[in-house]
Amino acid sequence: MYAYDEIDRTLVNERVAEFRDQVKRRLSGELTEDEFKMLRLQNGVYLQLHAYMFRVAIPYGTLSSKQLRRLAHVARRYDRGYGHFTTRQNIQFNWIKLAELPDALADLAEVGIHAMQTSGNNTRNVTSDQWAGVAPGEIEDPRIWSEILRQYTTLHPEFSFLPRKFKFAITASAHDRAAIKIHDIGLRLHKNEAGETGFEVLVGGGLGRTPFIGKTIKPFVHGRDLLSYVEAIMRVYNQYGRRDNIYKARIKILVHELGIEKFAAEVEEEWQQMRDGALKLDDEVVEDIRSRFSYPAYEKLPHMPDELRKAAQDPKFEAWRTNSVFPHKVRGYAIVAISLKPVGGPPGDATADQMDALADIADKYSFGEIRVGHEQNLALPHIARRDLPALWKALDKIGLATPNVNLVSDIIACPGLDYCSLANARSIPIAQELTRRFANHDTANLIGRLHINISGCINACGHHHVGHIGILGVEKNGEEFYQITIGGRADEQAELGVLIGPAVKYGEVADVIEDIVEAYLALRARPDELFVDTVKRLGVEPFRERVYATR
C-alpha cells in the first residue's frame, strides 16, 4: 500500500478547495454549465438519467480498510447506501447531489481518496493487475510504476485538455490481468537482457465505436525513460489528435490514420529532444516511491495447515476454495477473489454494510488491504491459508462468497439504460437473468472459464468487444435489441469478438446465450478446452447455425 505523505495530502486538499469554489460559482450563476461541465468532469461528476453520478478513483485498484470504510460512509451519507465498482478499478455512486459533492470529496480526502481526472479529456486512473505485489511469477510490483505515472499525470498543465480521454494500464505478469492491449497506452513491465527493468509500450488500444487492439510502438523503454517517453507520446497526441469529431478523437484514430511506423517516428523525433531532460527518473526517486509501498510481515506458514485439511470435508467450503482462492507468491498464503456477482444481483455493486464488514474482514485476515479488479470483483491479497475456512464463513455471512469467479455467471456489465444517459438499452437485467439461468454451480463449473461482457451502448464501457461472449445493447424502433459477439479476449492474446448474426430482442438474449453455451459443450474437443479456444478452433459458423436455426 502506498502511503500518502504531507505533499500528496496537500495536493488533494488543494483540489477539494478548488472544486468547492467552482461549485459555489456554478450554483451562484457565475459559471455557466458550458464553462463548468469540463470542470466537474475533471472531478468525476457526470450527469446521468436520474441524478449526478460520482466516480471516485481507486489508483491501481488498491484500497486500505480505512479507505473502504470511508467509501461506505459516502454511500450512506451522500448516496443510497451502495456503490458500483467499475471496469477501470474505480467506484461510482449514482445518486449524488452536486451541492454536497465538495463535502463528500473533503470526507474522502481525509483518507487519501480523490476523484481527480476520473472523467474529462485528460489522463484517467492508471489501472493495473489487481494481484500486483502478490502474484507468483510477477517481475516486480507494477504499482510502483503506476504510482509514478499517477503523480506525473495528475494535474499535468500541458495535458489536461486533450482531444479526448486517455487511459493507461500496466502489467508485470505473463498473464495480463490489466487488459493493457485495450488501453491508449499499455505498458508491459519486463527486464531486458542486461536485467534492467523497462516497458514494452503499446499505443492506440481502445474499444467504443472503432475498437482497436494496441500496437507496440517500442519494445523496450528503460524505466528511467518512462515519463519522458510518455510525455513525447502525449505531446504528439495533444497537438495532432483530432478535435473536430469526438468519435475520431482518441489516440487510436491518430495511430490508425498515420500508421504505427509514422506515429512511432513522430514520437521518437519528439522524444530525442527531451529524453535527457527533467523527466529522466533517477534511481533515488524510484526507490523513494518504492519505499513508500509497504508490504506485510508475512509469517512462515505451511502450505497445508490443519484448519484447511479439516475444512476440506465441507463441500460448500471446497466449492468456494476451488473457485475463489488463488496461489500467492509467499508460501502458506493465498489471494482470495471476492465475487460481486451474486445470483440475481446487479454485477459489481456492494452495499455500505458489505463494505464496512469487508473492511473488518480485511483488517483481520488481509493486513487491512483490499483490491479492485476490472472484472468488477474485489480481492483480498494477503490471506494466510490457515485462515481460509474462517474467512469463507465471514464472507458467506455478508453475501460475498458466491463461487462463480471467472465463470459464466461472473458477468461484467456497464450500468446501462437503468442509470446511464448515453445508453440505448439496459444491461443489468440481462446480467441478472443470466446469473439465474446459470445459477447451478456444477453447471457453471462444467462450462469452465467464460467471460460475458455486456454494454448498453457502443461506448463499450462493459468491454463487450473483448468478452468471450459480448453483448451490445442497441435500439430498433424504440425497442431494446442486442448484438451478440463471440471469441473476444482482453488478455495478452487480446482479440475483438465476431458478430454471430442479427440482433435479438431483450426477452431472447438469455435463451441465445444458453444456446451458445450448449453449442460449446457439444463442440468442445475436451472438457478443458475453454469456450474461447473452441471458438478460435471452429470459428463463428457452428455457433451461428445453432443460434439462428430456429430464429
Add this chain to the structure above:
Amino acid sequence: MPLVKGGKITEDPFVHAVDGAELPAEGSVLVSAARFLENPEALFARSGKVGVIWPNSRDVDDLVPHLDRLGVVALVFPTFRDGRAYSQARLLRERYLYRGELRATGQVLRDQFVFMLRAGFDAFDVKKQADAEAFAQTVQRYSVFYQPTGDGRITALHRRMQLRHSESAGL
C-alpha cells in the same frame, strides 16, 4: 477583455491590427501569423514592437527564427477545452528558450490560470473582469506540483528528496 500581466490588470501596449487593415503609424502592433510571415522585416522595421497571434493548429517551427525579435507571442484557446496551446507554450519556453511575453488569448478563464502559468504563459487576455480581478488569489490555489515544467517550481518528487536529505543531515 482585461489584460493581466505580473499578476494584475494592466494596460495593453499592443494594438491588434486586423488582417487587411492598415497598421497604425507608430506603436506596438499585434498581427496574425499570416500577415507577419508575409513580410516580417517590414514589421520589425517599424518603431514599435511586433507581436504575433499564432494559431493553435500550426506548428511553432516557422515562428522560431523570429523569436528573439518579437515583443509578444499570443497563443490561442478557441475554447478553453482545446489544449493545444499548452504544448505550443512549453515548446516555445523550454525548447526554443523564448523569453518575451507569452500571452494566452481566446476563452481564457479563471480555472485554467494555474495550468497556463505552469506552461509558460505570463500574460493573459482574460475573458471575464471578475476572473481578471481574482487572478492573484487564484494562482495561489496550488502549492504542490507533481511534474516538472519550465516554470522552475520544484516537483513533489524532488521536494521529497530534499526533505529526506535534510532529515538525514539532522537539519
Add this chain to the structure above:
Amino acid sequence: MTSPLEQKKIRIAGPSIVTANRTWDGAVIYRTAGRAWSPELSDAAIVRTSGDARALLAESVADDLGAIGAYIAPVEIDDGGRIEPGNLREQIRRSGVTIGLPVQV
C-alpha cells in the same frame, strides 16, 4: 432510446415535453407552461409542433442556473388526459431503475 444527447434536428413525432435535471441535485424535472420546472411529469407543458418544441427548449435552456441537459422527450397522453412517458428511457427517468436496488431506502 437513442440518447437524446445526439439530437441534432428538432422534429417531433407526437406530443412532447421538455425535461432536464435540476442543477443543484441532479433530480429529474419537467418544464411547465409557467416558465418553471416541476419534478412531476403531470405538470409538464405539452408541445405538438416542432416549432413549439424548439421554442420551449430554447426557453428551458436559457435557465442555465436551474437546470442542465434539457432536451425534448416524447410522451403519450392516455384516454384520461394523463401524461405518460413516451419511451423506456423516460419511463426509467420517472420511475427509477428497473432493477431492485441493493439497498431499499
